[in-house]
Structures are given as C-alpha cells and as structure tokens.
Amino acid sequence: MPIHCFMTYYEKLIRRASDAMNQSPRSTVVLDAENLNILASSRSPLKAAASARKAVERGTTPVIVEKARHQENWIL
Amino acid sequence: MHGRSLLYPCLGDSPTLFVNIINTRTKRPQIFQMLVDSGASRTCLPANRAAFLGHDNDDHRVKTTVVQGVGGKSNAFIHTLSFELIDPEGKTWTRLTPPWRSRVMPVLFVEKMETQSGILGRDVLSLWHRTCFCPTPKSLHSGWTVEIQI
Numbered sequence: 001m002p003i004h005c006f007m008t009y010y011e012k013l014i015r016r017a018s019d020a021m022n023q024s025p026r027s028t029v030v031l032d033a034e035n036l037n038i039l040a041s042s043r044s045p046l047k048a049a050a051s052a053r054k055a056v057e058r059g060t061t062p063v064i065v066e067k068a069r070h071q072e073n074w075i076l
Numbered sequence: 077m078h079g080r081s082l083l084y085p086c087l088g089d090s091p092t093l094f095v096n097i098i099n100t101r102t103k104r105p106q107i108f109q110m111l112v113d114s115g116a117s118r119t120c121l122p123a124n125r126a127a128f129l130g131h132d133n134d135d136h137r138v139k140t141t142v143v144q145g146v147g148g149k150s151n152a153f154i155h156t157l158s159f160e161l162i163d164p165e166g167k168t169w170t171r172l173t174p175p176w177r178s179r180v181m182p183v184l185f186v187e188k189m190e191t192q193s194g195i196l197g198r199d200v201l202s203l204w205h206r207t208c209f210c211p212t213p214k215s216l217h218s219g220w221t222v223e224i225q226i
Contacts, residue, residue, distance in 0.1 A: 009172060010164040013094055014085050017109070018217045028192075033107055034169045049127035056104050063094065063107040064128060065087075066192035 012036060013063065021067035033061035079205070082175060082224045084164050089219035091209050092193050096160035099129050100180055105160065109193045112207065112222055116197035118143070120184035123153060125194065131155045133185060143186055150188035157183050159200060161224065176226045178203060 007015075016036040020029045028048035030040040032055070039062065040051035052062040086092050091112045096105035106128060108121070120143070126133050133153040143152045159178045166172040178200060201207050206225040212218060 008164060009166050009169055010094070010162055011085055013107075013162075014087055015217050017087060017094070045124040046127060049124070052106060052128045053130055056099075056102065056106065061096075061105050061107060062128075064125075065109060068088070068090075068192050069190075 017063065017065040021065055025067045026069070028064065028066045030055065031063040031065065033063050036063075079226050080175060082161065082164050082226065084222045084224065085212070085215065085218040086220040086222055087218065090193075091220045091222050093196070093222060094162060095196070096162060096174065097129065098158045098160060098177070100156050100158065102130070107162070110196045111191070111193045112201070112209075113195045113197060114201060114207070116195045117199070118184055119159075119181075119195060119197040119200050120152065120186045120189065121194035122189040122191060123185045123187045126153060126155060126185045129155070129157070131185075141184070143184060145186075145189075147188060147190075150186050152184040152186045154182050155185060156180050159196075161226070176204075176224075 020038060024041045027041045027043050028045050030048055030051045032039050039055055040048060042048045052064060055062040084093050087109055092109050094107050095110050097108050098105050123133055139154045141152050143150055158180045160174040161176040163172040163175055204224050204226055208223040210221040212221050
C-alpha cells in the first residue's frame with residue numbers, strides 16, 4: 001500500500017505545498033485545500049490574490065504558498 | 077492538566093505552520109503559511125496578503141501604525157481576522173474539525189516585510205498553554221515539529 005495512504009491530511013498538505021513551491025520557486029501558488037490541486041500560480045501577488053478570492057467565491061478554500069526567496073539567516 | 081496536545085510537522089527548514097485565517101466579513105477560511113516566532117510581539121503578514129482576504133489597505137477607514145523590526149521601521153495596516161488551527165490528525169479534508177480558533181483580533185499587514193510567510197507572534201502564542209519546537213532533521217519535507225498544547 002502506498003505510504004500516502006497512511007498520511008494525515010496535514011502531512012499531505014505539507015508535502016504537496018513543498019512540491020508546489022519547488023516547482024514554481026518564484027511564484028505565489030494557490031492550491032485547492034480539498035484535493036491539493038494547483039488552482040493558480042503567478043509571480044504577481046495581485047493576480048494570485050484574485051485567483052484566491054475567486055476560489056473563495058466558488059466555495060473552495062484556497063491554500064496560499066510561496067517559497068522563501070532569500071537564503072540569508074534570519075535574526076528575529 | 078491542560079487539554080489536547082497537537083503535533084505539527086512544519087514546512088521546510090523553519091517552524092512554519094499552515095493555519096486557517098478566517099475573513100471576519102465572509103466567515104470563509106483561507107490557508108496561509110505562518111512562521112511561529114516567539115520573538116515577535118504581534119502577529120503580522122506581508123501587506124500584499126490583505127488583497128487575498130479582500131481587504132483594501134488604501135481604504136481610508138483602515139487604521140495604520142508603525143512597527144519596528146530588525147530591518148528598521150515600517151508602516152503597517154491593521155485588519156481584524158481570526159485564526160484557526162488545522163486538525164493535524166484528520167485523514168481527509170472533509171473530516172477535519174479545527175481544534176482551536178482565536179477571537180477576532182487585530183492583525184498587522186506590514187509594508188516592509190520581505191518574507192513569504194506570515195508570523196504568528198506572542199499575541200497568539202500566549203493564547204495556547206504551551207508551544208514546543210522539536211528538530212526533525214531526518215524528515216525529508218519538514219525540518220521541525222511544533223507541539224502546541226491548547
């Protein structure tokens with residue numbers, strides 16, 4: 001049986017988000033929370049925001065993911 | 077004895093969680109990545125994230141403030157939202173029951189915030205009983221596990 005059959009939803013979300021970020025490392029990616037399919041991917045945050053709002057209007061819960069652009073260390 | 081203990085594998089090599097952010101007006105959730113940061117006094121997001129929630133930073137009714145970070149001072153827009161933790165044990169989306177929700181609270185949307193994650197600060201962390209950070213270097217997709225006791 002495939003390993004993902006034993007994973008929780010949250011573990012699948014982390015894995016899918018990580019894959020989506022690595023596929024489009026300079027874009028904001030919008031996923032459908034239910035099936036974790038990519039709804040939109042854009043380098044423009046405004047376009048990604050419009051896609052997320054449209055998803056909400058359709059009754060879908062969007063997941064917004066974006067890969068960290070900077071490799072420098074944080075001191076917060 | 078406190079309530080439930082929740083274990084969250086984190087996104088990448090930082091203690092970053094996915095949380096539901098609930099739009100106060102529509103009551104609909106959107107899921108955002110948020111760094112758990114005990115060094116931040118207030119929860120904040122990059123200013124451009126307001127548009128995802130249908131909030132307009134330029135609306136004259138939006139209050140603003142000035143925040144101070146390592147990078148210096150920045151203008152910040154204040155919007156009211158609530159946060160929900162995602163059930164870390166549910167197997168499918170349809171079976172998830174959020175284990176915790178915040179009250180409606182002011183959240184800062186910061187102009188000079190050049191991160192891709194939001195930050196969950198001490199105003200949210202103080203609403204939980206305990207937060208623990210556990211490194212998980214052998215995990216492929218997740219370098220940290222965060223344990224939250226609610």
